[in-house]
Amino acid sequence: MRGGNVTAWALEVLVDVVPHWLVTWLPVEWGMRYGRQLDTYRLPKDEAVRQQLTLQVGTDGYATLRQVYGPDAPGWLREVPAIETLRQVWVQQYQMKEEQVQWRANTELPPAAL
Secondary structure, eight states: OTTHHHHHHHHHHHHHHOHHHHTTTOOTTHHHHHSSOTTTOOOOSSHHHHHHHHHHHHHHHHHHHHHHTSTTSOGGGGGSHHHHHHHHHHHHHEEEETTEEEEOOGGGOOOTTO
16 A cells, blocks of 8 residues: 555644644544554555455545645644645545545556656
């Protein structure tokens, strides 16, 4: 799951810099999903479960970016390196098609320089 660590990192940074803003929109279940020790976390062995988790992480990352770029967020959050990394990774690894998050196939990945 390429995006899980990036999502967790971005959320950890948000907890540190804007905890009061974060609790206004952060779903409680995300604590279970991203509060794990990442160095001991293992991906599910079942391919279908792994793909479902990948799409969930993608959806969560987009939700985080929507909040950070939304009108109620402090504007300076967009300049936080973890948020910029999340944005760049999501542009590269995920895409939205008909309001659905989709994982990009290797053949659909944009050049890294973009």
